[in-house]
Amino acid sequence: MTPEPVSAAASAKTDAIEAKDLTRTFGGFTAVDHITFSVRVGEVFGFLGANGAGKTTAIRMLTGLLTPSGGSARVAGHDVYTESEAIKRNIGYMSQQFSLYEDLTARENIRLYGGIYDLSRAQIRERGDRMLEQLGLSAVGNRPVRDLPLGWRQKLAFSVALLHRPRVVFLDEPTSGVDPITRRQFWESIYETASSGTTVLVTTHYMDEAEYCDRISIMVAGKIAAMGTPADLKHDRGVASIDDLFVQLARPA
Amino acid sequence: MSALRGLLRKEIVHIRRDPRTLTVLIALPVVQVVLFGYAIRTDVTNVRLAIVDPMPDHATLDLRNRFAAAGVFRIVAVVPRTENLEPLFQTGAAQQAVVFEPDFGDHLENTPSARLQIITDATDPNTGALLDAYASSVIDVWQRELASRDVVSALRRTPRTRVVIVPQTRMRFNPTRESSNLFVPGLMAFVLTIISSLMTAISLTREKETGTMESLLVSPLKPWQIIVGKVAPYLVIGFISVVTILLEALLLFRVPLRGNVLLLLAEGGLFILTSLSLGILVSARTSSQRVAMIGALVGTLLPNVLLSGFIFPVESMPAVLQAFAFVIPGRWFVEIARGIMLKGVGLDYLWQATLILGVTTLLLLAASTRSFKTRLE
Numbered sequence: 368m369t370p371e372p373v374s375a376a377a378s379a380k381t382d383a384i385e386a387k388d389l390t391r392t393f394g395g396f397t398a399v400d401h402i403t404f405s406v407r408v409g410e411v412f413g414f415l416g417a418n419g420a421g422k423t424t425a426i427r428m429l430t431g432l433l434t435p436s437g438g439s440a441r442v443a444g445h446d447v448y449t450e451s452e453a454i455k456r457n458i459g460y461m462s463q464q465f466s467l468y469e470d471l472t473a474r475e476n477i478r479l480y481g482g483i484y485d486l487s488r489a490q491i492r493e494r495g496d497r498m499l500e501q502l503g504l505s506a507v508g509n510r511p512v513r514d515l516p517l518g519w520r521q522k523l524a525f526s527v528a529l530l531h532r533p534r535v536v537f538l539d540e541p542t543s544g545v546d547p548i549t550r551r552q553f554w555e556s557i558y559e560t561a562s563s564g565t566t567v568l569v570t571t572h573y574m575d576e577a578e579y580c581d582r583i584s585i586m587v588a589g590k591i592a593a594m595g596t597p598a599d600l601k602h603d604r605g606v607a608s609i610d611d612l613f614v615q616l617a618r619p620a
Numbered sequence: 621m622s623a624l625r626g627l628l629r630k631e632i633v634h635i636r637r638d639p640r641t642l643t644v645l646i647a648l649p650v651v652q653v654v655l656f657g658y659a660i661r662t663d664v665t666n667v668r669l670a671i672v673d674p675m676p677d678h679a680t681l682d683l684r685n686r687f688a689a690a691g692v693f694r695i696v697a698v699v700p701r702t703e704n705l706e707p708l709f710q711t712g713a714a715q716q717a718v719v720f721e722p723d724f725g726d727h728l729e730n731t732p733s734a735r736l737q738i739i740t741d742a743t744d745p746n747t748g749a750l751l752d753a754y755a756s757s758v759i760d761v762w763q764r765e766l767a768s769r770d771v772v773s774a775l776r777r778t779p780r781t782r783v784v785i786v787p788q789t790r791m792r793f794n795p796t797r798e799s800s801n802l803f804v805p806g807l808m809a810f811v812l813t814i815i816s817s818l819m820t821a822i823s824l825t826r827e828k829e830t831g832t833m834e835s836l837l838v839s840p841l842k843p844w845q846i847i848v849g850k851v852a853p854y855l856v857i858g859f860i861s862v863v864t865i866l867l868e869a870l871l872l873f874r875v876p877l878r879g880n881v882l883l884l885l886a887e888g889g890l891f892i893l894t895s896l897s898l899g900i901l902v903s904a905r906t907s908s909q910r911v912a913m914i915g916a917l918v919g920t921l922l923p924n925v926l927l928s929g930f931i932f933p934v935e936s937m938p939a940v941l942q943a944f945a946f947v948i949p950g951r952w953f954v955e956i957a958r959g960i961m962l963k964g965v966g967l968d969y970l971w972q973a974t975l976i977l978g979v980t981t982l983l984l985l986a987a988s989t990r991s992f993k994t995r996l997e
Contacts, residue, residue, distance in 0.1 A: 470637040470638065482626025537838075
């Protein structure tokens with residue numbers, strides 16, 4: 368809906384993510400097959416694909432969890448082979464399970480992740496307080512996360528993933544199992560984050576969410592089958608929605 | 621370093637917020653020691669003894685008194701005929717019987733031998749053998765005293781044939797008759813395995829289940845920091861358990877600690893490390909807490925209990941199981957702990973077992989960190 372930041376971000380010297388022929392095989396199975404794409408700084412990039420299409424494997428390679436079998440990639444300017452340490456310091460990550468410790472309170476989670484990313488005590492307190500305030504969670508900051516509604520937990524997890532001000536944040540199906548209103552609110556916070564210059568790579572299998580992205584790529588069987596802005600893709604392929612495009616790609620006639 | 625400290629603090633909070641698990645962890649050693657110390661005893665006291673004495677005379681009465689005074693036996697019935705024993709054994713009123721032949725005293729004085737029979741309930745063969753040995757030893761002592769009395773009387777009276785009673789069993793005497801001496805080292809292995817292997821495996825797989833492990837892995841934390849952060853609290857709890865069990869054993873059951881305490885604690889630390897790495901290994905191969913629990917039970921707890929010599933002596937196992945027992949860390953720890961506590965030996969005798977345990981630990985540690993690192997690939 369707001370493809371506008373692209374032009375501003377495009378002036379940045381390097382792309383936030385660049386992958387060239389990135390490949391990963393497991394035995395004889397090629398999970399990710401020579402994918403090439405780049406994500407500009409401040410862009411919201413949608414990573415679409417059916418389950419097993421290779422999204423998660425691609426993200427794992429970009430986040431340094433998995434060594435690629437071939438190709439090259441740079442994240443936040445650092446090489447995935449040789450500089451995974453530097454990458455890890457500059458990225459945030461939120462999995463579909465929201466990755467918070469449920470028996471810890473919101474504040475304790477913030478303190479833990481702040482400590483892991485080497486923030487000072489003062490930084491953790493200051494950013495934590497501001498975060499809870501912005502989320503409207505100040506009152507329940509000392510309650511175990513388990514007691515919070517799912518939507519709040521999700522927002523909290525997202526904010527915690529941004530606590531160390533990463534340059535790129537990876538969201539792996541961040542909205543699975545969340546109700547439509549909360550989903551929409553969540554996307555608003557994604558935009559907010561992107562407009563402040565943080566690059567967002569988000570995977571989803573909700574096709575309506577794909578429309579919210581600046582650009583999307585659709586993975587089918589380990590390959591990128593289509594990439595571009597949602598509007599261009601729909602226009603080029605002559606379909607009414609990304610959902611239709613997805614079905615077209617996933618089940619070739 | 622502050623990252624690691626935060627991780628440790630988090631793990632402690634996990635443990636604290638889960639009071640049920642914490643209770644189990646703290647109560648387990650205490651309860652186990654009390655249980656084994658008071659209830660599950662393999663030594664016997666209060667043996668229900670029946671006497672068959674068809675013709676009581678001074679000799680049978682004397683021996684009966686000996687049994688009554690031995691401290692182990694309680695005479696529950698004195699009956700005239702062997703047939704009377706049957707209901708006593710069947711109801712469990714008697715565990716053991718001493719059967720005198722008629723004219724026992726007369727035979728003792730005037731013939732080369734007098735006969736008596738010991739009948740033992742061998743429903744539990746180990747207990748049966750033990751009872752047998754106790755009864756035999758009472759008779760043996762009595763017989764030797766008679767013999768020496770004869771030497772005295774021989775000086776005064778006409779020489780006479782030496783007294784010979786022929787019991788139908790061999791004598792084996794357990795000098796202290798305390799099973800607590802034996803079970804404490806085994807119990808330490810048992811409790812440490814539960815705390816270290818099981819809890820480590822469960823707490824690591826829980827992070828996998830909840831997805832938080834991924835968050836830790838994408839963070840700048842190094843794998844060793846994650847592992848240390850996860851297992852160090854359990855190392856501490858394990859160590860506390862060792863001390864608890866030892867204190868209980870020393871104060872409550874007066875189990876001797878003849879060797880070096882520091883050496884024992886150090887060996888305990890080594891064994892905790894072994895168990896922890898086993899736990900990490902189990903968790904690396906499993907992805908759910910339930911599977912990890914079963915894996916830890918079958919892979920570490922059962923072998924450590926059954927094959928360590930804790931309950932069944934390694935020496936009496938078939939060759940195949942003995943070979944198995946060779947690679948069971950608990951077996952070496954039990955051997956070491958028994959050596960230090962009961963025999964009072966030091967490293968000069970225990971270096972082999974320690975070396976085996978140490979090498980096993982190194983191998984496990986290497987394997988577990990390796991599998992932890994490559995787990996996601």
